[in-house]
Amino acid sequence: MFSAKIVTRASVAGGIAAAALLLLAGPASAHVGVQPVGEAAKGGYATINFKVPNERDDASTVKVEVNFPTDHPLASVMAEPIAGWKIDIAKSKLSKPLELHGSTITEAVSKVTWTAAGGKIGPGQFQQFPLSVGQLPEDADQLVFKALQTYDDKEVVRWIEEPKEGAAEPESPAPVLKLSAATEDEHGAAATETTATSDDAKHDAAKTTTASADSSDTTARVLGIAGIVVGIGGVAFGVLAGRRRTA
Structure with missing residues (x-):
C-alpha cells in the first residue's frame, strides 16, 4: 500500500514537472x-x-x-x-x-x-x-x-x-x-563551361548538317547526270530502232 502511494505521487510529480517544462519551453x-x-x-x-x-x-x-x-x-x-x-x-x-x-x-x-x-x-x-x-x-x-x-x-x-x-x-x-x-x-564557372560545351555541340552539329547537305547535293547531281545519260541513250535507241524498221 505504502509503496503504491509513493509510486502514484512520483508519477503525478513527474507529470507536473514535464508539463511545466513544456510550458516553459514553448515561448522560448x-x-x-x-x-x-x-x-x-x-x-x-x-x-x-x-x-x-x-x-x-x-x-x-x-x-x-x-x-x-x-x-x-x-x-x-x-x-x-x-x-x-x-x-x-x-x-x-x-x-x-x-x-x-x-x-x-x-x-x-x-x-x-x-x-x-x-x-x-x-x-x-x-x-x-x-x-x-x-x-x-x-x-x-x-x-x-x-x-x-x-x-x-x-x-x-x-x-x-x-x-x-x-x-x-x-x-x-x-x-x-x-x-x-x-x-x-x-x-558562373560551371555555367561558362556548360555554355562552351553547348556552343561546341552546336558547332559540331552545324558541321554535320553542312556535310550532310553537301553529300546529299553531290548525290543528287550524280543521279541527275545519270538520268540525263540514260534519257539520251533511250532517245538514241528509239531513233535507231525506227530507222531499222523503215529500212
Missing part, C-alpha cells in the same frame, strides 16, 4: 527566425523567409522590423507582396562602397518593415515574410538580422541577442541566416 522556441528557400550560398543570391509567430494569447502582431547587418551589407533586397501588409525598404549610405557586377554601390538596405494594413498575426498563428537578397558575402558563415515585433497592445519584443557558439540560446535570439559554401555555379 517560438521566436522570430529566418530560413533560406533552398540554399543560401556565399557570393550568390537567395530567397529567404522570416517566420514570425504570435506568442501572445490576447494580442496580435501588427508590425515587424528587420534590421540588416552593417558589417556585410546587401545591395539588392526585394520583397514579395503580402496581402494586408505594407512594406517599406530603407537604405543607408555605406562607409565603404561595394563593387557589384562592375558597378560601384554607395548604399545598401539597412531595414525592412512590414506594417499591418488590414492584416495581422493573431494568437496561435504565424506569418512568413519572403525576401530576395544578394549578393551574399563570401567571407562570412552567417548573417545576423536583429528584429522587432510589435503587438496591437503597443508591446514591442526585441529579437536582438546574437547567439554565441557553444553557449545556451539567449532569451530573445536574433534571426541567423546560415550561409553554405559557394559552388562553381554560384560564380
Whole structure:
C-alpha cells in the first residue's frame, strides 16, 4: 500500500514537472527566425523567409522590423507582396562602397518593415515574410538580422541577442541566416563551361548538317547526270530502232 502511494505521487510529480517544462519551453522556441528557400550560398543570391509567430494569447502582431547587418551589407533586397501588409525598404549610405557586377554601390538596405494594413498575426498563428537578397558575402558563415515585433497592445519584443557558439540560446535570439559554401555555379564557372560545351555541340552539329547537305547535293547531281545519260541513250535507241524498221 505504502509503496503504491509513493509510486502514484512520483508519477503525478513527474507529470507536473514535464508539463511545466513544456510550458516553459514553448515561448522560448517560438521566436522570430529566418530560413533560406533552398540554399543560401556565399557570393550568390537567395530567397529567404522570416517566420514570425504570435506568442501572445490576447494580442496580435501588427508590425515587424528587420534590421540588416552593417558589417556585410546587401545591395539588392526585394520583397514579395503580402496581402494586408505594407512594406517599406530603407537604405543607408555605406562607409565603404561595394563593387557589384562592375558597378560601384554607395548604399545598401539597412531595414525592412512590414506594417499591418488590414492584416495581422493573431494568437496561435504565424506569418512568413519572403525576401530576395544578394549578393551574399563570401567571407562570412552567417548573417545576423536583429528584429522587432510589435503587438496591437503597443508591446514591442526585441529579437536582438546574437547567439554565441557553444553557449545556451539567449532569451530573445536574433534571426541567423546560415550561409553554405559557394559552388562553381554560384560564380558562373560551371555555367561558362556548360555554355562552351553547348556552343561546341552546336558547332559540331552545324558541321554535320553542312556535310550532310553537301553529300546529299553531290548525290543528287550524280543521279541527275545519270538520268540525263540514260534519257539520251533511250532517245538514241528509239531513233535507231525506227530507222531499222523503215529500212
